[in-house]
Amino acid sequence: MSAADKRMKLLIIDDMTNMRRTIRNMLRCIGYEYISEAENGDTALKKMKSEGVDFVICDWNMPVMSGIELLRKVRDDEKLKDMPFLMVTAEITESQIVQAAETEVDGYIIKPFVAKTLGEKINSILDKKANPGEADKAITKAMKYYDGGMYKEAISTYEDALKMTPKSARIRHAIGEVYEKMGMDDKAIAYYEEAYKINPQYIKVHQSMGDMYLKKGDTDKAMESIERAAKISPNNPQRQAQLGKIYLAKGEVEKADKAFKTAVNVDPKNAELRTDIGEAYLKSGHDEKAAESFKGSLNVVENIHVYNRLGIALRRKGKHLEAIEEYKKAIRLDPKDEAVYYNMGRAYLEVKKKIEAVSAFKKALEIDPNFKECKEALSGLEQT
Numbered sequence: 001m002s003a004a005d006k007r008m009k010l011l012i013i014d015d016m017t018n019m020r021r022t023i024r025n026m027l028r029c030i031g032y033e034y035i036s037e038a039e040n041g042d043t044a045l046k047k048m049k050s051e052g053v054d055f056v057i058c059d060w061n062m063p064v065m066s067g068i069e070l071l072r073k074v075r076d077d078e079k080l081k082d083m084p085f086l087m088v089t090a091e092i093t094e095s096q097i098v099q100a101a102e103t104e105v106d107g108y109i110i111k112p113f114v115a116k117t118l119g120e121k122i123n124s125i126l127d128k129k130a131n132p133g134e135a136d137k138a139i140t141k142a143m144k145y146y147d148g149g150m151y152k153e154a155i156s157t158y159e160d161a162l163k164m165t166p167k168s169a170r171i172r173h174a175i176g177e178v179y180e181k182m183g184m185d186d187k188a189i190a191y192y193e194e195a196y197k198i199n200p201q202y203i204k205v206h207q208s209m210g211d212m213y214l215k216k217g218d219t220d221k222a223m224e225s226i227e228r229a230a231k232i233s234p235n236n237p238q239r240q241a242q243l244g245k246i247y248l249a250k251g252e253v254e255k256a257d258k259a260f261k262t263a264v265n266v267d268p269k270n271a272e273l274r275t276d277i278g279e280a281y282l283k284s285g286h287d288e289k290a291a292e293s294f295k296g297s298l299n300v301v302e303n304i305h306v307y308n309r310l311g312i313a314l315r316r317k318g319k320h321l322e323a324i325e326e327y328k329k330a331i332r333l334d335p336k337d338e339a340v341y342y343n344m345g346r347a348y349l350e351v352k353k354k355i356e357a358v359s360a361f362k363k364a365l366e367i368d369p370n371f372k373e374c375k376e377a378l379s380g381l382e383q384t
Helices: 017-029 041-050 067-076 094-102 115-130 134-147 151-164 169-181 185-198 203-215 219-232 237-249 253-266 271-283 287-300 304-316 320-333 338-350 354-367 372-382
Strands: 010-013 035-038 055-059 085-089 107-110
Touching: 010 017, 010 041, 017 035, 017 115, 035 041, 041 055, 041 067, 055 067, 055 115, 067 085, 085 115, 107 115, 134 151, 134 169, 151 169, 169 185, 169 203, 185 203, 203 219, 203 237, 219 237, 237 253, 237 271, 253 271, 253 287, 271 287, 271 304, 287 304, 304 320, 304 338, 320 338, 338 354, 338 372, 354 372
Parallel strands: 010 035, 010 055, 055 085, 085 107
Antiparallel strands: none
């Protein structure tokens, strides 16, 4: 899509009706006609997938799903990942710049702005995408080799790009990723270290080093690397959750609590994130905190698996009756889940309610007659 093509479809995303109207009027003034709107990131993502969009103009701060959350989802989507994305913000802090760059935003514009500035921003983004430099072309080619499993070709092409831009931390990091994919961990780390020395602010290399050290079982070095990344960009929820897990593994519970709290505060509507944190607490024996995290996840969206995990956490704390109530909620959600009935039966057994336990086990076996553990539990009851 060229900068001169006024036929492209633009999507304006802002929770303020007046701001959407203002941007729409600006776009019309500079010649764009095909414009749609969304009031939050969730609605926008659905439109992008169903209607087709060529360019996104998105506000940073919105309810339901913020602009940066939407950008992460767009970049993670194979069909949408190359979408031109212009972020709109009332102010731009160093933390926001780092966060936006890490998520690969194409540009940002600060309120208030005029139609001329908006047009220039759009043209700049489109021109860069339409006319990449030779190094960018080589990088794109190398990425295609990488995606196709042609790792030697990818490395050779990245090295060509590196000759054009010898001070590029990004390219060294990319070469490290290829070596890591090939199982050549020492070479991967060597390139990551080079990238780190050239640009200590390059977050991706810290994250890659942390992931590599975790894979090798060196939690101390992993923690150091991921802490560096979190210091540069503290508002990445997945990174904070990962850091929390490392702290838990090292027995530093207060630090873990703080990291998990930060993750949830950054992305409060992410049920999967809360569930993941709950699993980390459950694994480390912090059952009360696990239950709180699972409940937080269920407050966002109900899920049979999470109800089951919550039941386990509550039973470990001796709260069997509470666990049974959660299982009942799960059954109302899906009455055909044998695992829920089985776990409910176990909970009834733990409070000496044999009749109710037998009933729950039998319902589980009606759904799955080959449920081995359930058969054994019921057989044991019938023999007592």
